[in-house]
Amino acid sequence: VKGANAVYFNGSTALRRPVRADLDAQGIAFLDQGLEPVRWRLEDLRCVDSPAGTLRLAAAGAPDLARLEIGEAQLIEAILQRVPALGRRRRADEGALGRIVFWSLAAVASLVLTAAYLVPLVADRLAPLIPVPLERRLGEAVGQQVRTLFGARTCVEEPGRVVLGRLTERLAAAADLPMPVRVEVLTSGVPNALTLPGGNVYVFRALLDKAHTPDEFAGVLAHELGHVAGRDALRKLLQTAGTSFLLGLLFGDVTGGGAIIFVAQSLVDSRYSRQAESAADAFAARLMLLSGRSTKPLAAFLARLDANSSERFAFINSHPVTVERMRALEAADRPAAGPPLLDDADWRALKAICDRTE
Numbered sequence: 259v260k261g262a263n264a265v266y267f268n269g270s271t272a273l274r275r276p277v278r279a280d281l282d283a284q285g286i287a288f289l290d291q292g293l294e295p296v297r298w299r300l301e302d303l304r305c306v307d308s309p310a311g312t313l314r315l316a317a318a319g320a321p322d323l324a325r326l327e328i329g330e331a332q333l334i335e336a337i338l339q340r341v342p343a344l345g346r347r348r349r350a351d352e353g354a355l356g357r358i359v360f361w362s363l364a365a366v367a368s369l370v371l372t373a374a375y376l377v378p379l380v381a382d383r384l385a386p387l388i389p390v391p392l393e394r395r396l397g398e399a400v401g402q403q404v405r406t407l408f409g410a411r412t413c414v415e416e417p418g419r420v421v422l423g424r425l426t427e428r429l430a431a432a433a434d435l436p437m438p439v440r441v442e443v444l445t446s447g448v449p450n451a452l453t454l455p456g457g458n459v460y461v462f463r464a465l466l467d468k469a470h471t472p473d474e475f476a477g478v479l480a481h482e483l484g485h486v487a488g489r490d491a492l493r494k495l496l497q498t499a500g501t502s503f504l505l506g507l508l509f510g511d512v513t514g515g516g517a518i519i520f521v522a523q524s525l526v527d528s529r530y531s532r533q534a535e536s537a538a539d540a541f542a543a544r545l546m547l548l549s550g551r552s553t554k555p556l557a558a559f560l561a562r563l564d565a566n567s568s569e570r571f572a573f574i575n576s577h578p579v580t581v582e583r584m585r586a587l588e589a590a591d592r593p594a595a596g597p598p599l600l601d602d603a604d605w606r607a608l609k610a611i612c613d614r615t616e
């Protein structure tokens with residue numbers, strides 16, 4: 259073979275030097291930079307890690323890092339014919355490359371599996387061990403982000419705020435909660451309610467607007483208190499944080515600076531597990547019954563929201579309604595045995611809580 263195109267690296271600089279190489283019975287010869295003759299004997303040739311489709315040669319006696327890279331199939335074939343040992347070495351390299359690719363993929367797969375299966379498991383085990391003050395601090399940090407996310411303000415019209423405080427206290431008194439709760443109504447047109455780590459519950463104005471009776475509203479509130487009781491928001495936060503940490507390992511620290519935003523976003527976006535939803539419903543049903551009220555209004559409210567809502571951030575999306583949930587609420591129901599939770603004047607005051615915001 260004469261005048262085949264190849265690329266020469268002389269071993270002292272990283273420059274690529276295009277050369278024309280000749281192969282004969284003794285070896286391979288070419289002119290470095292068209293000037294200096296280089297001749298490698300066949301018996302001195304070694305194959306070094308070659309990308310697919312090329313043959314990369316080194317030679318005993320040549321500078322350590324000197325390489326000749328050959329892409330022309332005709333020349334590669336001719337060299338391998340004369341020095342079959344090179345071909346065996348080359349296949350071994352390809353095998354090694356295959357193994358590297360395999361293990362890299364396996365590493366990625368194991369991280370993905372860890373993110374999908376182990377992180378939730380660890381988050382579940384970890385949540386009860388997190389001290390409540392730490393949970394509250396985490397909640398504060400993401401709370402600010404959640405408000406920013408929804409561009410929301412807090413509704414503070416005084417009579418409504420008093421009523422909301424009283425209703426919250428009454429429900430919480432009947433519940434056995436791991437921490438004090440604070441409920442706020444936020445000015446958002448998204449019909450949702452959200453429990454953050456640390457016992458902060460946000461009810462969005464649109465959800466309050468859609469509630470027809472105090473019992474419907476109280477039912478949703480009681481459901482959110484169920485998430486407080488289960489420390490579900492903390493669990494979700496740990497899960498998200500763990501997953502984003504693993505994804506950070508995989509893709510470089512993509513979430514590093516924005517970690518808190520990412521966590522807040524996914525607290526809003528992602529759903530609780532079915533078990534968490536059922537437990538929160540059961541908790542709500544118990545609270546309503548303990549307060550002398552029926553569970554039917556909550557079920558009716560959920561059904562109405564489910565029928566009318568397609569918004570991404572809506573209550574129904576983060577707390578998906580299932581047939582089992584509705585059945586369980588129906589099954590838990592007893593007729594109301596006590597007085598209404600709020601009288602008409604209280605209810606009107608609560609509905610008007612967003613007349614003043616800050």
Ligand SMILES: [Zn+2]
Binds near residue numbers: 485534535
């Ligand atoms: Zn829920």
